Amino acid sequence: MAVPPKVLSIVLAGGEGKRLMPLTMDRAKPAVPFGGTYRLIDFVLSNLANAGMRQIAVLTQYKSHSLDRHISLTWRMSTMLGNYVTPVPAQQRLGPRWYQGSADAIFQSMNLIRDEKPDYVVVFGADNIYRMDVSQMLEAHIDGGLGLTVAGIRVPRSQASAFGVIDADASNKITEFLEKPADPPGTADDPDASFASMGNYIFTARDLIESLAEDAELADSRHDMGGDIVPSFVSRGEAQVYDFTQNNVPGSTDRDKAYWRDVGSIDAYHEAHMDLVSIDPIFNLYNSEWPIWTYPVQQPAAKFTLRGLALDSLVSPGCIISGGSIESSVLSPNVRVDEGSKVDHSVLLTGVRVGHRAIVRDAILDKNVVVPDGTQVGVNKAADLARGYTVSDGGITVVGKGITVS
Template sequence: MINNKVLSIILGGGQGSRLYPLTADRSKPAVPIAGKYRLVDIPISNCINADIKRIYVLTQFNSASLNRHIKNTYHFSFFSSAFVDVLAAEQTMQSDKWFQGTADAVRQSMHHFLSNDFKYALILSGDQLYNMDLEDMIAKHEESNAEISIATHPVNAKDATGFGLLKTNDQNIITSFIEKPAADLLPDWTSDVSDEMKAEGRNYLASMGIYIFNRDLLIKLMQNPDTNDFGKEIIPQSIHNHKTYSYQYEGYWTDIGTIDSFFEANLGLTDDIPKFNLYADDRVYTNARILPTSKISGTLLNKTVIADGCIVHAAKIERSVIGIRSRIGKESVVLNTYMMGNDSYESLERIEKENIQILLGIGDRCYINNCIIDKNCRIGDDVKIEGGKHLKDIETDSYQIKDGIVVIKKGAIIPKGTIIK
């Protein structure tokens, strides 16, 4: 079944500089999360769970791995109109420029969207972690006879200055909007939220960057070439002229825009009851790899998530996410770490033939704490990495330290005996 009223547009984001070095050679939506998924799997899965199966993903930076992931993952019946397509920025007769913002990305791609029959355009972000009932949001949009709907999330005063805030009337129709207000303006922007949200001090309604537009209105709004961004221009300019509904969502949601938020979102999956639940009935879809079960020998595991195809001989792993095909050597200790894993295995024959000295994965007798290990890294024996706030932000050819988190770059080789602390 396909919801033929809705066309989904997932915004891949800009260069992703705040997630560097994870975005050095991949777009933000292609960044691996939770040991086996990609960020883009989250909005796509939310759409599929709502029977929305006509999906465009807009991107312009480092889109090769994203293209490959989507091509290998999302296959629908030949007899269905369902698709997930990547649209990279392209030169046309109308424009020879890169996307200048979220609205401009949609504007430049409108000729692709309008080749489809749809009533509503659902616009999502490609770098957020959440599990929302999009079907319910669409139903509320229709019931309210809105022209635009915005998903909103209660936030506290500390976070409020980083978002677009809004206020509504008693019918959840948005009456005012401000983009990233100064702290001294916040007393005028409190909203009516649930008692649970009030108890947590989350009294401000923030835009989640998730929108529904009626087709005809979106076409009209996109005809103004001077508006490049939804949050900064389109939404503030529209709320007084077009009925705009606030769909309040109080579940788990995080905007993964920094290394710190990315790190905490992944390690949060190791909690006994994680805020983002991968074990719910609403599935998160990804590439269905054919991998063996993971093999663990002599390892004490505590609050740890281990993906498929791993070979683990570590002494201890705690509060860590271990990605696909990971290898961890004997007597090693891994704490508070997200290890993304490997794209392939190394055969014994290849190791001997090429005289490989440092194998893929983590070697023997290593100590790794507060670390992100990107794909296909080689960490030699007796390496000590002790991340933490005591470390200054620096960058080398093989790793970068950001906010106390040591990020081992994709494909990096860390020599035996290296100490980072």
């Protein structure tokens, strides 16, 4: 039997997440809570661990305290997942500077690749919601025989300027790659769709090492994976695309099979939560054949009293809904909603308190926000702005950590 290839996985977890402010005010974007009990980074780490990847380095830098803590608690201490995952803080090995672009983050951590001597390096972003059997992409990379494989998915062309856009030939070789183009091209069969990079790459290790070393010498490079490294492989005819729709995760259905969301903006983050509470879930958190791992919540089951109710919602352990009504919303652990209050189309993070006769609508309330008796948030957007809260382009109000709504 052939010796299995040696694979090192690197998760890029150092992004600032400016467009998720104020949720990223004092936590890194991959540490932003999602879906009641998860953090964004749990999705990529689960995809890697479930696919059998046993060496995973998480490169962190920006406000990484809560991220490091979460990784240690969930991933390092778990007996089942053992010691697969290691957080690697910015090490400033090559001089007194933090990572510049994402490629510089890997370049500065090159000792990991040199020490482990892998055949292949999996480099995945940390900010997306999806399920993927990474071993199937690895197989496609090995079969393709090129230096780089980029995972791709069709997205509405109107949204494609936020992504790297791919053109490929019939053999999947990438012929053109445009990083975040102002006017993204459509695909050959659908002018309203673009073929986008998911920001997930598999490299043959020696090609990655060579390319990073060359890029580090270039004065005009931004040292960015999507902006510099991928285009350099494409210009040498060394990159292929892996169509995400080919991926088959055990237990997934036709409806949730190709689900992938970039949750980089407030509106996308809110919409991805609404996908979780839609009646026929588009993203199914309950697929036990491909679990999404996280830190187990040590709280009693959610309790509903005084005719409190929740419709089309996720309500985490430790929540008490006493007389309030929750609709199309996601509640993290330990949220309280009191009598006469209504929470609608909203995301409430851990420890939020909603008093009596309050209204929360089209809103995201960060950890420990208090909505006192009789107050409203998200109902009148002009009033929300006047009170200093963030209101997204799509009309979602965000109240930052610990604030008492006035």
